[in-house]
Every structure is written in structure tokens, then in C-alpha cells.
Amino acid sequence: MKIAQNTVVSVNYKLSDAQNNLIEDGAQPMVYLHGGYENTLPKIEEELDGKEVGYSSTIQIEPEDAFGDYDPSLLKVEERSRLPEPLEVGMQFEGVAEGSEDEPTIFTVTEIADDKVVLDGNHPLAGMALRFDLSVIDVRAATEEEIAHGHVHGAHGHHHGHDDMDDGEEGDHFRSQPLN
Numbered sequence: 001m002k003i004a005q006n007t008v009v010s011v012n013y014k015l016s017d018a019q020n021n022l023i024e025d026g027a028q029p030m031v032y033l034h035g036g037y038e039n040t041l042p043k044i045e046e047e048l049d050g051k052e053v054g055y056s057s058t059i060q061i062e063p064e065d066a067f068g069d070y071d072p073s074l075l076k077v078e079e080r081s082r083l084p085e086p087l088e089v090g091m092q093f094e095g096v097a098e099g100s101e102d103e104p105t106i107f108t109v110t111e112i113a114d115d116k117v118v119l120d121g122n123h124p125l126a127g128m129a130l131r132f133d134l135s136v137i138d139v140r141a142a143t144e145e146e147i148a149h150g151h152v153h154g155a156h157g158h159h160h161g162h163d164d165m166d167d168g169e170e171g172d173h174f175r176s177q178p179l180n
């Protein structure tokens with residue numbers, strides 16, 4: 001079966017930066033619903049569209065097509081007393097960035113001083129060119145329910161009670177992975 005709109009694609013992947021430093025070894029395959037559901041990066045869908053099981057390739061994706069350029073205005077310094085304890089570098093908090101009233105931003109603690117904390121609202125992969133080694137291991141037709149929800153169910157997919165309607169972000173398998 002060829003990868004097309006409304007197929008569920010399983011891909012083994014390895015993610016490196018442009019200098020070939022490993023970022024994520026993809027111990028679990030990425031499983032996503034193909035066809036513009038924003039389950040994965042559009043450039044990955046573009047690369048895999050029309051391909052079949054056994055296809056593999058390496059693609060490099062520039063920051064503007066991945067997680068954007070690094071935005072220094074998303075760095076902020078907070079009073080340590082405003083954040084919960086215990087506090088560690090690498091912890092993440094949801095907050096609202098200045099100038100974007102509705103979209104909550106995930107801030108990562110990047111530095112802790114005595115009474116101040118540096119929070120970075122950039123995606124950990126912002127500003128980086130990403131190199132993906134991709135290898136297609138499974139392609140199947142999506143179920144009607146998966147198409148209606150815009151994400152994959154079942155093994156490696158999205159698990160939720162079906163009364164939960166507001167699950168768009170959680171269905172975003174790749175981006176919701178903790179990246180280090």
C-alpha cells in the first residue's frame with residue numbers, strides 16, 4: 001500500500017542535527033496519520049507521500065520548516081519565588097508569552113540563580129536544522145474514527161476516552177515526545 005491521504009504510517013527514525021549529532025534515536029517508531037493533520041512535520045509527509053514499506057531516506061529540514069528560528073524574546077527571567085519547588089534545570093511549565101494572549105507556551109527552565117530563574121519559551125529544537133533518517137515499516141488505511149479525530153489510535157497511537165474532544169495537541173505524537 002502506498003502512503004497517501006488517510007493512511008497510518010509507521011516509520012523508524014533517527015533524528016540528528018546538521019552536524020550529525022544524535023538528538024533522538026527513535027527507540028519507538030513514529031506512527032502518524034498522513035495527509036496534513038499536523039501529526040508530523042509537513043516536510044516529512046512530503047518526503048514519504050506515495051512511498052511504500054521498505055522506503056528509506058535521509059532528509060534535512062531547515063529551522064523554518066521545523067520548529068522555527070530561535071526567538072530571543074521568548075526568554076524571560078522570573079522571580080524564583082513565583083515557581084514551584086523543588087526546581088531543576090530542564091523542568092517545563094506552561095505559561096503565556098507576551099504578545100500571544102491565547103496560545104499557552106511551554107517554558108523550559110534553562111538556568112537557576114539564587115532568586116531568579118531563566119525560562120525559555122522556544123521549542124528545544126528551535127533554530128536547528130534537523131536531519132531525519134527515515135525508514136517506512138508499515139502503512140495501513142486509517143479507520144473512520146482516526147480520520148474524524150485527526151490522529152492515530154491503538155499501539156503507539158493516541159489513547160483517550162472518547163468524550164474528550166479537546167485533544168488536538170496530545171494527538172501530535174512527534175512534537176509531544178520529550179526531546180532532550
Ligand SMILES: [Zn+2]
Pocket residue numbers: 149151153158160
Ligand atoms: Zn482519538
